[in-house]
Each structure stands twice: as C-alpha cells, then as structure tokens.
Amino acid sequence: MIGDKKIGFIGAGAMAEAIISGIISAGVIKSDQIFITNRKNQERLDQICRTYGIPAENKNAHHVRQADIVIIAVKPKDIDLVLQIWGAHFFAEQLVISVAAGIPVTYFEKKIDRVAFIRAMPNTASHVRLSATAICGGTLANSRDLDLAHRIFCAIGKVLVVKEELMDAVTGLSGSGPAYFFYMIESLEQAGIEAGLSRDVAKELILQTFMGAAQMLYMSQKEASQLRQEVTSPGGTTMAGLEMLNRYDMKEAMIQAVLHATNRSKEIEKLYASECKTEE
Ligand SMILES: NC(=O)C1=CN([C@@H]2O[C@H](COP(=O)(O)OP(=O)(O)OC[C@H]3O[C@@H](n4cnc5c(N)ncnc54)[C@H](OP(=O)(O)O)[C@@H]3O)[C@@H](O)[C@H]2O)C=CC1
Numbered sequence: 076m077i078g079d080k081k082i083g084f085i086g087a088g089a090m091a092e093a094i095i096s097g098i099i100s101a102g103v104i105k106s107d108q109i110f111i112t113n114r115k116n117q118e119r120l121d122q123i124c125r126t127y128g129i130p131a132e133n134k135n136a137h138h139v140r141q142a143d144i145v146i147i148a149v150k151p152k153d154i155d156l157v158l159q160i161w162g163a164h165f166f167a168e169q170l171v172i173s174v175a176a177g178i179p180v181t182y183f184e185k186k187i188d189r190v191a192f193i194r195a196m197p198n199t200a201s202h203v204r205l206s207a208t209a210i211c212g213g214t215l216a217n218s219r220d221l222d223l224a225h226r227i228f229c230a231i232g233k234v235l236v237v238k239e240e241l242m243d244a245v246t247g248l249s250g251s252g253p254a255y256f257f258y259m260i261e262s263l264e265q266a267g268i269e270a271g272l273s274r275d276v277a278k279e280l281i282l283q284t285f286m287g288a289a290q291m292l293y294m295s296q297k298e299a300s301q302l303r304q305e306v307t308s309p310g311g312t313t314m315a316g317l318e319m320l321n322r323y324d325m326k327e328a329m330i331q332a333v334l335h336a337t338n339r340s341k342e343i344e345k346l347y348a349s350e351c352k353t354e355e
C-alpha cells in the first residue's frame with residue numbers, strides 16, 4: 076500500500092513497536108523496509124528485529140536518515156536532542172511524522188524549515204490494528220503527505236484528520252485511552268476475586284464481556300446509555316452495581332481523568348509553543 080517506501084523509526088519504545096507490529100501484520104510494508112534506531116538500548120533493537128523479522132542491519136541510524144518516512148517516537152523531553160542530532164539530516168522529500176504528545180507541529184517547523192511534518196496521536200492498540208489515530212499536518216504537508224500518513228495509520232486502525240487545536244483532547248482521550256481501559260480491567264479482576272472467582276476465571280469473563288459490549292456498541296445504532304438501560308432490570312443486580320458506581324462517582328472520575336490528561340498535553344504544548352514565540 077505504500078509501495079517500496081522505507082519507514083525509519085527514531086525511538087524503539089512501546090509506541091514504535093505497536094506501529095511496527097501493526098503495519099507489518101497489515102501487510103502495508105515488508106519487514107525489510109523498516110529501519111529503527113534508539114538512544115542506547117541495543118538489546119531492545121535486537122529484540123524488535125528478531126520479533127518482527129527486521130534485518131539486523133536495519134537497526135542503523137544512518138539508514139533511518141535515508142528513509143522516505145521518518146516516525147519520531149521518543150518521549151517529549153527527548154525531542155530537542157533528536158532535532159539537534161537529526162535536524163541537519165532531514166531532507167526536503169522526506170515526510171516526518173511525530174507521535175510525541177503535546178509537541179506542536181510549529182515547533183518542528185521552527186527548528187527545521189524544509190521538511191513536511193505531520194503530528195499524529197495513535198494509541199498502543201496499533202499492535203492489533205485497532206488504533207484510534209488523529210493526524211494533522213504542518214504548513215509544508217501537502218495532501219499527498221496527509222494521504223500517505225492516512226494510509227499508514229489506516230492500516231492499523233481508524234484515522235481522523237483533525238485541527239491541531241484538538242490534538243490535546245485526542246491525546247487525553249484516545250492516546251491515553253488504552254490505559255484507562257486496562258485500569259478498569261485491573262479493578263474488575265480484583266472485584267471478581269473479592270467476589271469469589273479465581274483470577275483466571277475473572278479475567279476471562281471480564282475480557283469477553285468487554286469485547287462483547289464494545290462489539291455490540293460498535294455494530295448497533297443505539298447509544299451506550301440505551302444499551303446500558305437494556306442490561307439494567309428494575310430492582311435487579313445491575314441496578315445495585317450501578318448504584319455504587321454513582322455513589323463513588325465513576326463518571327466524574329472518568330471525566331476528570333481525561334481532562335487532566337488533556338491539560339497535561341496542553342502544558343507540554345505550552346512549553347514548546349512559548350519557545351517558538353521567543354525565537355520569532
Ligand atoms: N505509549 C503510548 O501509549 C503512546 C505514546 N505516544 C508518544 O510516543 C512517544 C514514545 O512513547 P513510548 O514509546 O511510550 O516511549 P518509550 O520510553 O517506550 O520509548 C522511547 C524510545 O525513544 C528512544 N530515544 C530516546 N532518546 C532518543 C534519541 N535521542 N534518539 C533516538 N532514540 C531515542 C528510547 O531509546 P533508549 O531506550 O535507548 O533510551 C526509546 O527507544 C512519546 O512522545 C509519547 O508521547 C503516543 C501515543 C501513545
């Protein structure tokens with residue numbers, strides 16, 4: 076789907092691996108078209124190469140520099156160093172995609188003015204090709220660049236093109252979203268055990284229940300609230316359970332979690348946006 080283009084990853088952590096796993100299993104790219112590098116952890120690079128059949132010689136910064144598409148997947152705090160080291164090597168025909176939370180596309184453009192940048196916010200469900208990814212393009216990103224990014228992320232889930240001002244909310248909701256889900260599962264596992272089930276049985280029941288509920292919602296025309304009501308018999312067990320979720324204000328906790336995560340992304344963004352301004 077992306078022909079013989081090469082994709083290079085700067086950063087070989089959790090997010091890079093999720094994307095690599097997803098794009099290889101989707102068949103949009105062959106393992107030997109992927110190149111990776113990180114800061115120092117060679118073992119990690121070896122492990123990724125072994126797991127995804129990437130040739131050992133592809134874990135090479137020089138090759139990553141030559142890639143048609145470069146995906147920057149380092150922590151926000153490491154972006155500056157990456158731009159310092161890599162800045163001079165980016166070339167005009169390259170497309171650079173950053174998945175870093177909170178770093179505005181203008182920040183990249185201020186540092187390197189000749190390259191098309193795209194900011195993307197996927198999530199780790201890229202592993203299983205069920206990511207929810209939002210993308211937005213910088214000033215040099217044309218429709219072909221956006222289309223290319225769209226094709227890459229489409230292969231590993233759903234893609235929405237959004238205005239950059241919405242990226243913090245996307246980050247707080249769906250970028251961090253898998254963690255909220257896993258936290259709920261952890262809590263429900265503990266609940267199942269306290270109710271008398273073994274961990275394994277609890278885990279199996281919860282997972283199947285969540286997958287079933289998500290699939291129902293995905294396939295039906297009904298709102299979540301309606302499906303919830305259909306489970307809730309008057310005076311029954313669900314009502315008793317929901318009473319506790321209301322008493323402990325689970326809804327407010329979820330809202331605050333997403334808003335807090337969104338604000339954290341905004342804080343990071345502000346840090347970098349202010350540097351863009353002072354350099355003007
Ligand atoms: N994890 C997630 O769910 C999501 C993460 N993101 C974003 O993805 C980015 C990466 O996150 P994540 O994968 O979790 O982080 P990890 O800590 O798992 O991985 C970061 C990687 O960056 C490498 N790195 C650090 N500095 C450099 C450098 N100067 N040059 C090359 N490589 C470097 C590290 O190498 P080494 O180990 O050698 O130090 C490591 O391989 C973040 O910006 C995050 O905001 C976006 C969406 C979801």
Ligand SMILES: O=C(O)[C@@H]1CCC=N1
Pocket residue numbers: 176246250251
């Ligand atoms: O926690 C983080 O900062 C990253 C961004 C979204 C998910 N993980």
